[in-house]
Amino acid sequence: MQRRSLLKTLSGGAAVLAMPGLTLGQTQPIKIGQLTDYTGVYRDINGPGEEHAIQLAIRDFNQGKVLGRPIELVTGDHLNKADVASDIAKRWLDVEKIGMLLLGGSSVAALAVQSLAREKGAITNITSAAAVNFTEQDCSPYGFHWQVDSYAYARSAVVAAGADAKKRWFFISIDNVFGHTATPVCAAAVQESGGQVVGAVRHPINTTDYASFITQAQAARADVVVFLSAGTDLIRSLKQAREFGVFAAGKTVVAPILVYTDILAAGLDVAQGMRFADGYYWNVNDATRAFAKRYQEKMGSAPGSSHAQAYAAATHYLQAVQAVKGTDVKAVAEQMRKQPITSSFWNNASIRQNGRVVYDLNLMRVLTPAQSKGKFDVAEVFGAVTGDKVFKPLKQTECKLV
Structure with missing residues (x-):
């Protein structure tokens, strides 16, 4: 597991904790987990590209903060295996206290994690796995599917x-x-x-x-x-x-x-x-071209659909947290279903009751x-x-x- 964070240095964090009027809960980071394929057959679709897209979304959202709290991104490689994915996700949910997961790679790995997250009460955003099951028989009240499905x-x-x-x-x-x-x-x-x-x-x-x-x-x-x-x-x-x-x-x-x-x-x-x-191609409109230019500055290539979906999903989640003024899973999930999708990558985008993002x-x-x-x-x-x-x-x- 790796960390990619917009947190300040430890000394800076300690200084914040010492400030009067701020409680520990107000300064602890809001954690987002990205669990996908970093080394296998879907690496170019997922992995580093999606990570960079999520980092852009975090930076774009109030300079890396929501509700005055820093946003931290934790990343992991599930090797496209359900057991590996479940083990990592369980540790993240139980120990790291991560409240939202962005999932990609093989559908079997992502489905295993969504099942676990549903039981433990955590939000899942599927940004590149494509099985239709995520919003069908294996749907979750806290699950959202951004990738075009099978x-x-x-x-x-x-x-x-x-x-x-x-x-x-x-x-x-x-x-x-x-x-x-x-x-x-x-x-x-x-x-x-x-x-x-x-x-x-x-x-x-x-x-x-x-x-x-x-x-x-x-x-x-x-x-x-x-x-x-x-x-x-x-x-x-x-x-x-x-x-x-x-x-x-x-x-x-x-x-x-x-x-x-x-x-x-x-x-x-x-x-x-x-x-x-x-749904997404980098050279369709001004919004897709602008995102592609920023993405390419670091990655050296234009983004694919999964990268845009990761950016949009992270943004949508943070907007919901801001709107409900907290991270209560049920409240955030409900807000995500009803608030408009502001990323201009697609036409006529909306979220159905089963969590399917349609465009x-x-x-x-x-x-x-x-x-x-x-x-x-x-x-x-x-x-x-x-x-x-x-x-x-x-x-x-x-x-x-x-």
């Missing part, structure tokens, strides 16, 4: 595919909770659009050789090959699909959870022409190397789809809070 990614991918939705689809999905929840939703959307599902296979996390999966798709005479994975897994699969001639054969390659950082890592020569949907998604296309005007210029927006069209309808939710 349901919305799956349905929006079919919208982005356009006329290809009516063709023959083959799914190559990661064998985890994201793959298990996204594949049937995407398949159903294909069938609703008049398309046909001709096959599906699963691969374990951190797979290095996709040859057998790709050849199965080719043998099934699929027109559309879908890679339902993320991070390093997705990057490897796209590169190997290019090597095996899938793109050259005129097939359409779809990656529902294709994000900016993955495009950058795969390269435009690999991903060019692919269509996808996401419109951009429909985007990956640029060719010739079209790109710079290293970080990787996509163009060609349309949009409203959140109510792709996020799971609240009337269908399995969340018992509704």
